[in-house]
Amino acid sequence: MAFALQTTFSTALVAKANNVSLSSRSAVAKPAFKVTNGSKTCMMSKFDKWAGHLANDSDDQQDIARGRGMVDELFQGGHGMQGTANAIMTSSDYTSQGLKNITIDGDYYISPAFLDKFTVHIVKNYLDLPKLKVPLILGIWGGKGQGKTFQVELAFKKLGISPIVMSAGELESGNAGEPAKLIRQRYREASDIIKKGKMCALFINDLDAGAGRMGGSTQYTVNNQMVNATLMNIADNPTNVQLPGSYKEDTIPRVPIICTGNDFSTLYAPLIRDGRMEKFYWNPSREDRIGVATGIFKDDGISGDQIAQIVDTFPGQSIDFFGALRARVYDDAVREFIEATGIEGLSKKLVNTREKVDFPKPTMSINELLNYGQSLVNEQDNVKRVQLADAYLDGAELAGSGGTSMPENQGATGGAPAYQAPAPTPVPAYQAPPPTPVPAYEAPAPAYEAPAPAAPAYEAPAQPQEVSSFW
Numbered sequence: 407m408a409f410a411l412q413t414t415f416s417t418a419l420v421a422k423a424n425n426v427s428l429s430s431r432s433a434v435a436k437p438a439f440k441v442t443n444g445s446k447t448c449m450m451s452k453f454d455k456w457a458g459h460l461a462n463d464s465d466d467q468q469d470i471a472r473g474r475g476m477v478d479e480l481f482q483g484g485h486g487m488q489g490t491a492n493a494i495m496t497s498s499d500y501t502s503q504g505l506k507n508i509t510i511d512g513d514y515y516i517s518p519a520f521l522d523k524f525t526v527h528i529v530k531n532y533l534d535l536p537k538l539k540v541p542l543i544l545g546i547w548g549g550k551g552q553g554k555t556f557q558v559e560l561a562f563k564k565l566g567i568s569p570i571v572m573s574a575g576e577l578e579s580g581n582a583g584e585p586a587k588l589i590r591q592r593y594r595e596a597s598d599i600i601k602k603g604k605m606c607a608l609f610i611n612d613l614d615a616g617a618g619r620m621g622g623s624t625q626y627t628v629n630n631q632m633v634n635a636t637l638m639n640i641a642d643n644p645t646n647v648q649l650p651g652s653y654k655e656d657t658i659p660r661v662p663i664i665c666t667g668n669d670f671s672t673l674y675a676p677l678i679r680d681g682r683m684e685k686f687y688w689n690p691s692r693e694d695r696i697g698v699a700t701g702i703f704k705d706d707g708i709s710g711d712q713i714a715q716i717v718d719t720f721p722g723q724s725i726d727f728f729g730a731l732r733a734r735v736y737d738d739a740v741r742e743f744i745e746a747t748g749i750e751g752l753s754k755k756l757v758n759t760r761e762k763v764d765f766p767k768p769t770m771s772i773n774e775l776l777n778y779g780q781s782l783v784n785e786q787d788n789v790k791r792v793q794l795a796d797a798y799l800d801g802a803e804l805a806g807s808g809g810t811s812m813p814e815n816q817g818a819t820g821g822a823p824a825y826q827a828p829a830p831t832p833v834p835a836y837q838a839p840p841p842t843p844v845p846a847y848e849a850p851a852p853a854y855e856a857p858a859p860a861a862p863a864y865e866a867p868a869q870p871q872e873v874s875s876f877w
Contacts, residue, residue: 504570504592505599506609508563515697516560523686524561524664528607531662541684542641543663545613547670548688551724553698554666555611557688562607569609569664570596577616577633583650585616586632593640593647593661600659613665618672634674637663641682690725692717699728703770706732712772720779727782732770734778739765 527544546554562569570592577585592608599606617633619626640647644660670678670685677683690698699713708716720727743763747755755763 504572504595505568506571507568508559510559510563512701514556514560514701515694516557516564517690517694517697520557520686520688521561521564524558525565527664527684528565528567528605528662531660532605539681541680541682542644542660543637543665543683545665545667545670545678545683545685546688547614547667547685549724550668551726552688552690553725554688558609558664558666562609565605567605567607568599569607570599572608572610574610574612574614574616577613578627578629582628583632585629586636587650589633589636589640590647590649593663594649594658596661597647597658600661606661608661608663610663610665612667614667614669614672617674618667618669620672634677638674638677638682641677695725695728698725702728702732706767706770708770708772708775715772716775716779719776720783723783727779730782731775731779734782735768735770735774736765739768 524544524546527541530540531542546558548554572589572592576588579585596606596608617630617637619630640663645657646655647658648654648656665683667673670683678685695717696710696714699717700710703713716728716731743765744752755761
């Protein structure tokens with residue numbers, strides 16, 4: 407009954423939109439009736455093959471395709487894809503390129519704190535709360551491999567939301583202003599979905615990788631600036647988002663924005679202020695890690711105590727470590743498949759084949775998982791220990807007569823020691839002869855001066871001689 411009412415209501419809407427009465431749609435079911443064209447009266451059969459065209463409620467693109475072969479090729483235009491019998495648009499052209507349907511199979515663990523923060527933010531943005539400034543953006547940030555994106559998708563699935571998704575790679579382009587335009591376009595696409603009566607949100611993955619500055623060597627382009635400015639503008643005016651060049655006042659539904667990232671301190675500070683973005687640091691606790699690992703190993707016969715033992719054995723690992731640990735267990739089954747098929751026959755088994763390759767579920771034990779986990783940890787240690795970039799960038803690391811091209815012998819601990827050439831005889835550094843000491847400054851000797859004439863000694867005046875008395 408409900409389906410019949412819905413069908414009747416939909417038919418009425420379509421008929422009203424096309425200005426066709428409902429009576430014309432039922433012409434096929436009516437008995438024959440007379441039609442006159444002024445000159446003669448003819449009888450229209452109840453099996454009239456053209457009666458279905460009285461109501462134009464079909465897809466024009468499909469009608470174009472149905473006309474193929476009905477008209478002579480002379481009137482069909484070009485052949486192949488250029489022919490007029492080919493539909494111009496397909497059904498995928500009517501849907502958003504960013505729309506993502508969450509198709510996660512299985513009942514995985516969702517952190518209660520994560521789901522609470524996520525749900526409250528979504529609901530607050532859909533409610534019309536008086537005299538309350540609700541941040542439009544929820545920024546979820548944390549360490550790498552902690553399951554931020556996966557937790558967001560699980561929350562979307564639980565709420566029944568198909569989000570419009572953007573990635574960090576779409577936040578940069580060779581054309582200036584293109585990423586900012588794309589953000590506005592995707593926001594309006596999500597708003598159109600809400601306008602049709604279905605919840606939606608805009609989900610931007612790794613926002614800091616596309617719009618942040620990773621150190622002083624990162625180039626800050628005009629697109630980075632426009633992305634930050636566009637998000638700030640949308641957060642301030644969430645119901646009036648226009649495409650570039652359009653200045654029409656058009657009120658649209660508000661769309662909550664969810665962003666993930668590793669370090670939001672690299673973003674523009676006014677963008678992450680409290681009025682625009684609500685920030686949530688995702689650092690899974692031990693209970694969260696055990697819950698996620700339980701969802702990963704629940705079909706493999708691993709008990710809860712054993713899962714807790716695995717988590718406690720590798721306390722410093724991220725959540726994606728446990729997914730990689732389970733994938734490593736299938737390596738033995740893949741090797742057996744390769745040996746049974748043969749390397750030369752893999753192409754026929756893996757590509758363009760109707761036979762699906764089925765693997766028997768491998769048996770997992772706690773000891774086997776711990777061994778594989780330790781193998782993954784050793785590979786991580788090798789990446790940290792063998793720093794080849796330091797040797798390659800600081801100088802030419804060539805084997806020559808005294809070096810080695812084996813990474814394990816370049817600063818490795820254990821194994822065969824690296825060859826060491828005998829130390830060359832040190833060449834004494836050139837030493838300049840000691841400089842001649844400069845004597846201390848001495849004032850030049852004064853020029854020779856003749857001694858001043860000594861004053862004559864005082865002489866008493868000569869006594870006058872006595873005159874002879876003869877005279």
